[in-house]
Amino acid sequence: MTLKAKTLFHCFKEGWGNLARNSLMSLASIGTVLVSLLVLGGVSLLALNLNHMADMALQSTKIRVLLKEDVNFDATEQVRFWLQRQAGVESYQFISKQEGLMRLEGIFGIEEGVFRDGDEEFLPEEFEVSLNSDADAEKLVTGLLSLSSVEEVLYGQEFYSQVRTVSKIAFIGGIIVLLLVGFATLLIITNTIRLTVFARRREIEIMSLVGATDWYIRWPYIFEGLLIGIIGSLLAALLLSRGYYFLERKLVNVASFLHLVTYDSVQLHLTWILIGVGAAFGLIGSLISVKRFLKAS
Amino acid sequence: MNAMLRMRSVSKVYHNGTVALSSINLTVDKGELVFIVGPSGAGKSTLFKLVNRKELPSSGEVWVGRKSVPDLKKGEVPIFRRNVGMIYQDFKLLSNKTTFENIAFALEVVEASRREVLRQVPAVLELVGLRDKGKAYPHELSGGEQQRVSLARAIVNRPIILMADEPTGNLDPDTSWGIMDLLVEINRRGTTVLMATHNKDIVNRMRRRVIAMEHGKIIRDEQRGAYDIES
Ligand SMILES: Nc1ncnc2c1ncn2[C@@H]1O[C@H](COP(=O)(O)OP(=O)(O)O)[C@@H](O)[C@H]1O
Ligand SMILES: [Mg+2]
Numbered sequence: 001m002t003l004k005a006k007t008l009f010h011c012f013k014e015g016w017g018n019l020a021r022n023s024l025m026s027l028a029s030i031g032t033v034l035v036s037l038l039v040l041g042g043v044s045l046l047a048l049n050l051n052h053m054a055d056m057a058l059q060s061t062k063i064r065v066l067l068k069e070d071v072n073f074d075a076t077e078q079v080r081f082w083l084q085r086q087a088g089v090e091s092y093q094f095i096s097k098q099e100g101l102m103r104l105e106g107i108f109g110i111e112e113g114v115f116r117d118g119d120e121e122f123l124p125e126e127f128e129v130s131l132n133s134d135a136d137a138e139k140l141v142t143g144l145l146s147l148s149s150v151e152e153v154l155y156g157q158e159f160y161s162q163v164r165t166v167s168k169i170a171f172i173g174g175i176i177v178l179l180l181v182g183f184a185t186l187l188i189i190t191n192t193i194r195l196t197v198f199a200r201r202r203e204i205e206i207m208s209l210v211g212a213t214d215w216y217i218r219w220p221y222i223f224e225g226l227l228i229g230i231i232g233s234l235l236a237a238l239l240l241s242r243g244y245y246f247l248e249r250k251l252v253n254v255a256s257f258l259h260l261v262t263y264d265s266v267q268l269h270l271t272w273i274l275i276g277v278g279a280a281f282g283l284i285g286s287l288i289s290v291k292r293f294l295k296a297s
Numbered sequence: 298m299n300a301m302l303r304m305r306s307v308s309k310v311y312h313n314g315t316v317a318l319s320s321i322n323l324t325v326d327k328g329e330l331v332f333i334v335g336p337s338g339a340g341k342s343t344l345f346k347l348v349n350r351k352e353l354p355s356s357g358e359v360w361v362g363r364k365s366v367p368d369l370k371k372g373e374v375p376i377f378r379r380n381v382g383m384i385y386q387d388f389k390l391l392s393n394k395t396t397f398e399n400i401a402f403a404l405e406v407v408e409a410s411r412r413e414v415l416r417q418v419p420a421v422l423e424l425v426g427l428r429d430k431g432k433a434y435p436h437e438l439s440g441g442e443q444q445r446v447s448l449a450r451a452i453v454n455r456p457i458i459l460m461a462d463e464p465t466g467n468l469d470p471d472t473s474w475g476i477m478d479l480l481v482e483i484n485r486r487g488t489t490v491l492m493a494t495h496n497k498d499i500v501n502r503m504r505r506r507v508i509a510m511e512h513g514k515i516i517r518d519e520q521r522g523a524y525d526i527e528s
Contacts, residue, residue, distance in 0.1 A: 004408055006408075007408055010405070202389070202391065203391055205389070206389055206391065206402070207402075207406050208375070208378070209349075209378065209383055209389070210378065210379070210402070210403040210406055210407070210450065210451075210454065211375045211376065211377075211378035211379035211403075211406070211407050211454065212375060212406035212407065213372075213375040214371075214375070216406055216408070217406075
């Protein structure tokens with residue numbers, strides 16, 4: 001199945017011609033690709049933002065690392081040594097038992113004599129860790145927990161994992177919607193190409209009569225599908241970026257506490273993913289159609 | 298061995314149960330020109346379809362040269378078809394292409410170079426007598442001229458065998474003779490020609506080999522034959 005450059009050009013030209021000739025159905029196909037990809041892109045952006053917010057929330061709170069008692073080595077040194085080597089750690093502070101008690105007194109007051117001398121012995125030693133904005137909070141927490149000298153790590157676990165769960169649900173829900181819309185998309189692409197094949201059946205018959213190979217006959221229809229997918233995905237990428245910029249600007253005014261992911265930081269990845277998925281839609285749709293409706297010989 | 302086409306005990310039953318051919322035995326030698334006659338439904342077109350592998354036989358052998366046609370692999374079929382020219386009663390031209398383009402089409406789909414297109418197309422146009430009709434569209438041509446275009450397209454890939462399925466069915470007698478003369482000329486240049494026809498006049502005046510079919514069987518095979526049985 002080697003294609004000469006000239007043949008490739010011919011097939012591309014024919015595919016484009018098919019698309020233009022059958023413009024109404026082509027537009028419908030491109031439209032459904034567009035809708036599918038908007039769903040995919042929208043869901044991805046939503047999930048990205050929720051994750052981002054969870055990370056931001058985690059970064060702004062301090063992580064408390066409670067140390068084990070009764071270990072036969074210097075727990076403080078082990079944790080300090082580990083923290084020093086973490087890129088995501090902005091700063092950390094050691095809090096002795098005494099300081100811990102003083103903090104409690106600061107919170108609950110000392111007038112009523114809630115705390116007695118010697119209470120500090122019941123408190124653990126701890127580190128208070130601040131993260132910088134590059135930090136992967138989850139990974140840091142897991143790393144800390146794996147140290148033999150760490151008893152417990154306290155951070156906004158609950159909030160954090162809730163946001164993560166919501167983001168997961170949103171993403172999975174989105175994927176299910178995408179599968180449904182994707183199915184409709186494939187159906188419409190398949191039918192569009194079936195119509196072109198039908199409109200050109202005489203030509204196809206003659207091609208096979210004079211000895212054109214199956215692939216020579218098929219390529220234009222495959223290109224047609226690919227073009228539908230790629231045009232749809234480019235439109236989706238464009239609309240998403242416009243829409244997102246718009247949303248970003250609105251949100252800065254009404255809800256400045258929400259830190260959205262900047263579009264520029266995800267644009268490249270997202271665009272390629274959309275083009276890839278769009279092209280796959282087109283390719284699969286046209287292959288199905290060609291297999292089912294183009295009985296060349 | 299000079300056989301161009303050999304059929305051994307060939308039968309064809311279509312999916313709906315129609316028996317189109319039964320126990321056909323036939324040998325056509327290189328360079329022959331053969332008429333196939335018989336009423337509609339006799340199986341003439343089916344026989345052609347088994348030769349260019351539009352259809353597969355239900356049983357029996359079909360050989361073109363040293364190739365067993367039913368055993369051709371899927372990928373070999375296009376190459377094989379370039380050796381088997383076909384023309385039909387309805388010409389099968391593309392209405393949105395000119396004469397030149399219709400013929401060039403047959404070369405382009407087999408990925409011939411532009412150089413070859415520019416050499417071969419004028420040559421066959423010359424041969425079929427349409428030198429000045431290259432720019433005309435099918436609807437601007439008479440039936441006879443359209444059939445000449447389709448003939449030119451059929452031979453531009455230099456087939457070893459040419460099958461004409463009622464090529465004069467839509468043409469008046471004079472025009473029909475024009476096509477027949479061309480087929481004779483093509484045959485004279487070495488291509489084996491099979492022609493299915495209802496044209497008594499042509500068959501009777503040509504006095505070539507005649508194979509008569511009825512109900513899917515060969516009922517007569519004569520050298521220098523006529524359309525009907527001569528008593
Ligand atoms: N694709 C097909 N499916 C079913 N029956 C067919 C098909 N093509 C031809 N036939 C039947 O096979 C028989 C022979 O047809 P055909 O070969 O076209 O005869 P001819 O060309 O001599 O008129 C007829 O009865 C015809 O109806
Ligand atoms: Mg027939």
